Amino acid sequence: MGEAALKLVESDRFALTEVSVETQLAVERFLFRQAEILDEAEWDDWLALFTEDGHYWMPAREDQEDGEGVPNIFWENLDIMRMRIRRNTHPHAHSQSPHNRLCHVVSNVIVEKVEANGDVIVRSRFHCAEYFRYQVRNFTGKYRHYLKKTPDGYKIALQRVDLVNREGPYDYVMQWWV
Amino acid sequence: MTWSNDEIAKLVEPDRVHRKAYVDPDIFDLEMERIFETLWVYIGHESQVKNPGDYYLAQVGRQPMIMTRDANGEIHVLYNRCPHRGAKLCTAHSGNARRGLRCSYHAWMFHLDGKLNNMPAMQGYDGTNFDINDPQFHMKKPPRVDNYRGFWFASLAEEGQSLEDHLAGSKLAFDQLVDRAPGKEIEVVGDCFRMVQQSNWKIFLENQLDSSHPGVTHESTGHAALTVESDIKKHGEEPPMAYGFLSDFKRIGFDGWTKFGTVGYPNGHATLEGYMGLRPTDPDTNEYVKRMYEAYGEEKAEEILAVDLHHVLVYPCLSIQPPLQQLRTIRPLGPNKTMTEIWHFRLKGANEAIYQRALGYYYLVNSPSTMVNADDLFNWWKCQQGLESDGGDWVSLHRDYGRDYQEDGVWHSAPDSMSELPLRHMMQAWKTYMTANGKGA
Ligand code: FES
Numbered sequence: 139m140g141e142a143a144l145k146l147v148e149s150d151r152f153a154l155t156e157v158s159v160e161t162q163l164a165v166e167r168f169l170f171r172q173a174e175i176l177d178e179a180e181w182d183d184w185l186a187l188f189t190e191d192g193h194y195w196m197p198a199r200e201d202q203e204d205g206e207g208v209p210n211i212f213w214e215n216l217d218i219m220r221m222r223i224r225r226n227t228h229p230h231a232h233s234q235s236p237h238n239r240l241c242h243v244v245s246n247v248i249v250e251k252v253e254a255n256g257d258v259i260v261r262s263r264f265h266c267a268e269y270f271r272y273q274v275r276n277f278t279g280k281y282r283h284y285l286k287k288t289p290d291g292y293k294i295a296l297q298r299v300d301l302v303n304r305e306g307p308y309d310y311v312m313q314w315w316v
Numbered sequence: 317m318t319w320s321n322d323e324i325a326k327l328v329e330p331d332r333v334h335r336k337a338y339v340d341p342d343i344f345d346l347e348m349e350r351i352f353e354t355l356w357v358y359i360g361h362e363s364q365v366k367n368p369g370d371y372y373l374a375q376v377g378r379q380p381m382i383m384t385r386d387a388n389g390e391i392h393v394l395y396n397r398c399p400h401r402g403a404k405l406c407t408a409h410s411g412n413a414r415r416g417l418r419c420s421y422h423a424w425m426f427h428l429d430g431k432l433n434n435m436p437a438m439q440g441y442d443g444t445n446f447d448i449n450d451p452q453f454h455m456k457k458p459p460r461v462d463n464y465r466g467f468w469f470a471s472l473a474e475e476g477q478s479l480e481d482h483l484a485g486s487k488l489a490f491d492q493l494v495d496r497a498p499g500k501e502i503e504v505v506g507d508c509f510r511m512v513q514q515s516n517w518k519i520f521l522e523n524q525l526d527s528s529h530p531g532v533t534h535e536s537t538g539h540a541a542l543t544v545e546s547d548i549k550k551h552g553e554e555p556p557m558a559y560g561f562l563s564d565f566k567r568i569g570f571d572g573w574t575k576f577g578t579v580g581y582p583n584g585h586a587t588l589e590g591y592m593g594l595r596p597t598d599p600d601t602n603e604y605v606k607r608m609y610e611a612y613g614e615e616k617a618e619e620i621l622a623v624d625l626h627h628v629l630v631y632p633c634l635s636i637q638p639p640l641q642q643l644r645t646i647r648p649l650g651p652n653k654t655m656t657e658i659w660h661f662r663l664k665g666a667n668e669a670i671y672q673r674a675l676g677y678y679y680l681v682n683s684p685s686t687m688v689n690a691d692d693l694f695n696w697w698k699c700q701q702g703l704e705s706d707g708g709d710w711v712s713l714h715r716d717y718g719r720d721y722q723e724d725g726v727w728h729s730a731p732d733s734m735s736e737l738p739l740r741h742m743m744q745a746w747k748t749y750m751t752a753n754g755k756g757a
């Protein structure tokens with residue numbers, strides 16, 4: 139199990155931690171900026187959000203504790219993310235033409251834990267509308283981030299995304315992170 | 317409209333198929349009756365109901381089914397319907413009902429073999445025609461249920477070929493799935509992915525063995541995977557083997573795709589030879605081969621591992637990839653809507669790296685975020701859209717027609733071709749079943 143996944147397991151996922159206004163604002167600003175990056179398709183900035191071994195993870199089941207070794211809806215390291223960006227923006231990514239458009243709202247931001255080294259576990263809710271092939275579809279769920287404090291600001295070591303309709307059935311495929 | 321057998325037969329010519337076969341709602345109903353509710357249809361693997369009391373829902377044509385395991389470990393397949401007032405019994409995809417199945421409407425209780433156990437206020441039936449031992453008050457059983465090596469099937473036809481006779485050459489898929497486990501057993505991993513295709517079920521089957529599509533449909537993914545692989549190599553590292561499954565789309569090229577033969581077995585089953593080079597000589601594969609030798613002896617192990625298959629189609633409902641431990645089953649929902657259940661299996665006794673490798677493929681190709689099937693699903697949807705139009709009546713299956721050859725009742729594609737043999741083969745089987753009026757074959 140990865141270090142960040144272990145931290146999420148060990149942390150109380152209902153905990154409310156007293157944090158300074160500065161910390162709360164910095165964490166919120168990070169989450170809002172991540173949503174904006176997706177909405178604006180700024181892919182270099184997207185990759186820069188993650189640590190070198192960071193993962194974007196959407197489990198297939200609620201009881202999963204780690205993305206390693208089990209089926210997932212998303213389980214992506216930087217290499218797979220780079221592959222996805224290249225593939226989705228390739229002129230012959232047939233199903234991606236015309237490109238989609240996303241619009242996120244992130245809310246209910248609760249800092250769950252602050253580690254001694256300044257790392258943060260934060261949970262939040264999101265709603266994302268996607269305009270794709272001339273139709274709107276909706277994604278809703280929970281985020282749980284393990285944010286590493288670095289000299290360049292926070293970086294995502296692990297982002298867990300629990301979609302409200304996780305078990306499907308899926309009458310579409312998800313080609314971008316939500 | 318009502319379709320006579322003659323009219324149905326005219327939809328399928330040796331080298332082309334009429335669009336109505338894919339879009340007509342009455343044809344779809346006849347397919348449900350004469351193909352899905354007649355032939356052997358896949359229910360599930362025994363490991364889906366591992367413990368006594370476990371149940372799992374399935375579908376045979378339009379019929380909701382449930383697979384259960386009783387206290388003695390016996391597996392049963394039953395209609396998922398309460399014989400009291402007809403309510404569907406279970407609605408969760410799976411669960412455990414150790415103490416029996418209980419209807420949510422008036423609490424009739426059933427044993428896991430479908431027999432009625434009891435109900436509240438039973439005295440109300442005293443002196444009526446109700447009899448707790450009468451099968452009409454039990455959950456109905458399909459006429460025939462059988463398994464091949466732990467894979468369970470049901471047939472709603474009273475008579476017809478045995479399961480093994482029906483599976484014919486496609487038995488190889490199940491043999492390979494199980495025999496590739498050094499522990500000689502496999503089990504499902506987690507739940508399946510459920511994906512809905514906005515297209516006819518035959519379009520899915522036809523795509524599976526179509527070696528002329530990957531280089532085109534999956535070009536963007538092949539290109540992206542190849543680039544990422546070479547970036548990783550530049551840093552002196554080895555990319556995970558699963559990436560190679562995607563970069564193959566770019567690497568192989570049209571000439572390459574002609575090297576993989578297709579085979580058509582009796583009853584509509586078909587196979588495409590493997591191309592992914594799953595017998596490399598890296599330490600993980602070597603360790604796995606060593607375990608296979610220990611389990612089977614060298615000769616038998618080599619025989620098992622020498623079988624190189626990419627896909628096996630088990631007509632009409634399965635697409636299996638044995639070297640990657642995957643199985644997809646289809647549940648048609650309408651002429652233009654098809655549900656797929658996509659399963660991954662773990663080989664008992666295999667080293668973890670082999671499991672991880674296949675899991676990588678499962679993720680990249682078959683998860684709801686797939687960068688591969690995304691473009692397949694898109695093309696199938698487009699086919700459905702086009703076929704629903706009056707823009708033309710026929711689907712062309714002409715590629716290499718007349719060059720396939722037959723040996724001992726088995727069809728083989730011409731060497732160095734991307735023959736549309738499997739498509740022609742399946743449609744000929746379709747014609748036979750559809751004009752046999754549900755009498756099996
Ligand atoms: S319908 Fe099932 S108990 Fe009445």
Ligand SMILES: [Fe+2]
Nearest residue numbers: 529530533692
């Ligand atoms: Fe494909």
